[in-house]
Amino acid sequence: MRVVVALGGNALMQRGQKPDAELQRANVAAAVKSLAPLAERHELIITHGNGPQVGVLALESINDPNLERPYPLDTIGAETQGMIGYWMLQALQNALPGRQVVSMINQTLVSAVDPAFQNPTKFVGQVYTEDEAAKYAKEYGWTVKPDGDMWRRVVPSPLPQRVIETRLIRTLVRTGTVVVCAGGGGVPVVRNDVGQLEGVEAVIDKDMTASLLGEVLEADAFLILTDVPRVMRNYGTPAQEEIEHTTPWELRNEDFPAGSMGPKVEAVAGFVERTGDMAAIGRLDQCMEILEGKAGTIVTPNATWPLSSTL
Ligand SMILES: Nc1ncnc2c1ncn2[C@@H]1O[C@H](COP(=O)(O)OP(=O)(O)O)[C@@H](O)[C@H]1O
Ligand SMILES: NC(=O)OP(=O)(O)O
Numbered sequence: 001m002r003v004v005v006a007l008g009g010n011a012l013m014q015r016g017q018k019p020d021a022e023l024q025r026a027n028v029a030a031a032v033k034s035l036a037p038l039a040e041r042h043e044l045i046i047t048h049g050n051g052p053q054v055g056v057l058a059l060e061s062i063n064d065p066n067l068e069r070p071y072p073l074d075t076i077g078a079e080t081q082g083m084i085g086y087w088m089l090q091a092l093q094n095a096l097p098g099r100q101v102v103s104m105i106n107q108t109l110v111s112a113v114d115p116a117f118q119n120p121t122k123f124v125g126q127v128y129t130e131d132e133a134a135k136y137a138k139e140y141g142w143t144v145k146p147d148g149d150m151w152r153r154v155v156p157s158p159l160p161q162r163v164i165e166t167r168l169i170r171t172l173v174r175t176g177t178v179v180v181c182a183g184g185g186g187v188p189v190v191r192n193d194v195g196q197l198e199g200v201e202a203v204i205d206k207d208m209t210a211s212l213l214g215e216v217l218e219a220d221a222f223l224i225l226t227d228v229p230r231v232m233r234n235y236g237t238p239a240q241e242e243i244e245h246t247t248p249w250e251l252r253n254e255d256f257p258a259g260s261m262g263p264k265v266e267a268v269a270g271f272v273e274r275t276g277d278m279a280a281i282g283r284l285d286q287c288m289e290i291l292e293g294k295a296g297t298i299v300t301p302n303a304t305w306p307l308s309s310t311l
Contacts, residue, residue, distance in 0.1 A: 001220040002043040006210035008226035009049030019056045032091035047210040050080035050184030055125015074199025081183040100177040107164040108186025114158035122157035156202040160209040185209040207267035225284040231297040
């Protein structure tokens with residue numbers, strides 16, 4: 001089987017954790033331990049988040065006295081691909097001796113007129129109190145929004161249209177290489193008026209890019225791996241209940257929060273609608289069980305359940 005996995009930012013740096021390199025490296029190694037059995041049995045393409053890390057590097061850049069202007073978000077996105085990609089590459093090579101692994105810098109094409117540029121929604125960096133967030137909004141010109149009971153910086157998150165290096169990724173996957181790609185959804189780029197690629201100030205949602213990659217690479221399954229066992233109905237209320245199996249239609253008739261579960265649900269629903277294949281959302285340490293349909297929220301085109309034995 002060919003499997004595309006989107007690895008949640010939570011797997012790399014949990015809420016409240018300091019962005020220490022060793023800590024993140026250890027988190028990546030733990031994530032890879034869960035993913036290794038998947039890679040042993042299947043063709044595997046891994047994307048990863050970068051929201052917390054983009055915020056850390058952006059803040060460093062803003063406060064660097066040697067810089068006349070901070071690094072732009074596309075450049076910082078590429079930095080995070082290099083940093084997290086390196087940690088993933090090394091952990092995968094250590095876990096899968098003899099297997100070829102590659103970690104790529106990728107660009108993802110977006111529309112220059114995507115309405116997301118006028119309405120920033122993507123949370124980056126650490127959480128702040130409301131007062132701290134207001135202070136930084138004034139000082140740095142940030143847009144800030146509530147994230148649960150805290151506040152965070154938000155940046156535009158345009159929809160991915162095409163991973164520029166898709167053909168190369170496909171070629172590598174066909175050779176059995178484990179491919180880490182489109183980290184942070186890919187570095188956001190547009191084509192300018194003379195057809196040249198140019199970076200833009202944004203952070204793409206990695207789940208949406210992974211959904212697109214799953215489709216164009218003809219993946220048999222698309223897994224979003226995060227820190228909750230299943231998508232829940234009435235999340236955070238006494239009526240909360242886990243969704244074991246669902247369809248895109250059912251998911252689209254429920255409400256999920258924009259900054260967290262909303263894009264994940266949109267990403268899996270879109271993949272299943274466009275491909276007719278299976279997608280799922282669940283916990284990283286259950287990825288094998290999820291693929292077997294025994295854990296996570298499984299999304300299939302219709303209510304047929306359980307899945308066929310081909311999984
Ligand atoms: N309906 C829901 N069901 C499950 N989790 C939800 C729901 N709504 C919001 N969440 C939150 O979404 C979080 C996962 O999204 P996010 O933090 O963006 O993940 P990641 O960083 O792993 O990609 C969970 O930790 C949970 O707090
Ligand atoms: N780019 C992105 O989607 O990052 P997170 O998953 O860390 O929010």
